[in-house]
Amino acid sequence: MGRPNTGAIPFAASTETSSPISETLGVACSWYPFHARFEASRGCQIRFPRYRIISLSLTCRLLAATTVLISQSLPQSTSIVSELSPTLNPVFVAYVLLFGIAALACFASLPRARGITNDGTRRGLVALLVTSGGWSVAHLGFLLAPSVELKLVFYHAGLLVGLSTVGPWLYFCSAYTGRNLHKSASIRRAAIAVFLIISLVKVTNPLHQRYFQPEVLVTPFPHLSILSQELHWLAMGLAYALAVIGYFMLFELFRQVGHDTTPLLGLIGLTGLPIVLDALAVVSPTIINITYEPLGVAAFAVGVLFVFIDDFQTVQLTGQQDDPVLVLDDEYRVRDFNTKSKELFPELEVNEDIETVVPEIAEYIDG
Numbered sequence: 001m002g003r004p005n006t007g008a009i010p011f012a013a014s015t016e017t018s019s020p021i022s023e024t025l026g027v028a029c030s031w032y033p034f035h036a037r038f039e040a041s042r043g044c045q046i047r048f049p050r051y052r053i054i055s056l057s058l059t060c061r062l063l064a065a066t067t068v069l070i071s072q073s074l075p076q077s078t079s080i081v082s083e084l085s086p087t088l089n090p091v092f093v094a095y096v097l098l099f100g101i102a103a104l105a106c107f108a109s110l111p112r113a114r115g116i117t118n119d120g121t122r123r124g125l126v127a128l129l130v131t132s133g134g135w136s137v138a139h140l141g142f143l144l145a146p147s148v149e150l151k152l153v154f155y156h157a158g159l160l161v162g163l164s165t166v167g168p169w170l171y172f173c174s175a176y177t178g179r180n181l182h183k184s185a186s187i188r189r190a191a192i193a194v195f196l197i198i199s200l201v202k203v204t205n206p207l208h209q210r211y212f213q214p215e216v217l218v219t220p221f222p223h224l225s226i227l228s229q230e231l232h233w234l235a236m237g238l239a240y241a242l243a244v245i246g247y248f249m250l251f252e253l254f255r256q257v258g259h260d261t262t263p264l265l266g267l268i269g270l271t272g273l274p275i276v277l278d279a280l281a282v283v284s285p286t287i288i289n290i291t292y293e294p295l296g297v298a299a300f301a302v303g304v305l306f307v308f309i310d311d312f313q314t315v316q317l318t319g320q321q322d323d324p325v326l327v328l329d330d331e332y333r334v335r336d337f338n339t340k341s342k343e344l345f346p347e348l349e350v351n352e353d354i355e356t357v358v359p360e361i362a363e364y365i366d367g
Contacts, residue, residue, distance in 0.1 A: 089221035092143070095288070099139045102298035106133030112305035118316065120175025120182060125301075127168035132297035134161045139290060143223070151224045152214060159202045162291055166239050167191055169271075173246035176316055177253040198235050211235075219285045226289045228282075243272070257315050257337070260350060264311060267303040271296040328354055332362065 106129045113129055116122040138158030145151040174182040181187055205211040210231045217225040228236075250268055254261040274292035281289040304312050314327055314335055327335040332354045337345075347357045355362035 092221040092223075096140065096143055098295065099136045099143070102294045103133045103136035103140065105298035105302050106130070106136065106294070109301040109305045112309070113301070116313070118175065121172060121316065124168050124172030124175050124182065128165060128172055128297065129301055131161055131165040131168055132294045132301075135165060135291075136294040136298070138162075139294065142290070148214065148216070148224055155224075155226065156203055156205075158291070160199055162293065163195060163198060163202070163235070163239065165293070165297070166242050167195070169243060170246050173249045177249045178316075179249065194238075198238075201231055201235070217285070220288070223288055228289070240275070247272070254315065261311075261315060263308050264304070264315065267300045267308065270299040270303070326354075326361070332365070 109129055110126060113125045114122060116125065135158055138154050138161055141154035142151050142158060145154055171182040174180070202211055210229050212229055212232055213227045215225045215227055217223060247268065251265075254265065271293070274294075274296045277287060277292040281287040281292075317327060326337045326348070329335050334348060334350050334352050334354055334357065337348050337350075345358050345361070349357055354365075
């Protein structure tokens with residue numbers, strides 16, 4: 001099956017007609033002042049910083065412009081459409097179930113995430129779940145869409161939503177480990193600028209074709225395969241480099257507590273494990289070339305919020321404090337402690353009775 005025609009199209013058909021992207025950006029850039037005046041006229045406080053509103057508006061409208069570009073650059077081929085229609089191929093069904101479960105896990109975890117007491121950690125984790133769940137939904141649309149054109153619209157949506165998960169991940173890691181990086185206005189502005197630049201490169205792929213090229217394959221089932229180009233690997237390398245910063249922050253926190261953090265380390269490792277599937281998809285025709293990171297985030301969310309929520313919050317409580325911190329349960333057993341406490345009381349051990357390991361603390365509590 002030949003590759004769909006994705007030849008470049010000009011920004012403007014003539015000197016009298018402006019391009020979809022230029023028109024879209026013009027509307028997006030003028031949207032915020034109108035919104036501000038509207039809110040001010042009602043006597044309401046504007047709840048979101050300017051850069052968030054502009055980013056959201058630009059992202060949505062760039063995606064709309066991409067739909068126009070895709071529709072103009074692809075031929076209407078009924079043979080391709082029919083071959084890519086959803087089937088009952090067991091591998092296809094497995095992919096649909098996999099990403100469907102991932103989306104459900106992310107969205108079902110939201111009520112639990114909203115119960116986290118630390119404001120920054122709660123906001124970061126909720127945003128990570130929403131974006132990751134949306135990423136899985138975009139993958140479902142990509143798999144289930146009956147036409148090449150519609151599949152590419154969903155794929156572009158997944159590119160934007162997937163890129164947007166990096167910000168919540170770093171926000172969550174910074175807040176959970178007691179840092180203030182997520183509160184820095186300069187860092188936020190820089191992040192928004194990088195996001196918009198990379199998003200512009202992604203959604204204009206129908207013009208330059210340097211981010212990916214689509215190709216119809218029949219193994220392991222008829223699907224639209226994505227051949228990643230050099231700009232994809234540059235953006236992916238940057239995203240993973242930023243994600244590693246978050247891992248470093250978490251690992252540093254875990255070293256400061258006496259609690260057994262092995263389960264949490266395993267869950268965090270799951271968020272990076274899908275890169276193995278990403279790599280195998282490049283060399284193996286039996287694995288379709290699609291990003292698998294939403295699966296790792298879904299596993300992390302279920303594990304942290306439904307299985308190890310107490311460990312998750314206990315580690316944050318002890319690891320963030322510069323002063324000695326000792327956490328006891330209702331029966332005065334040691335739940336956790338930080339390095340400062342260990343320096344004062346070397347005999348401290350998790351799950352031991354405080355009266356046995358440090359009698360003077362038990363006497364102070366009883367007194």
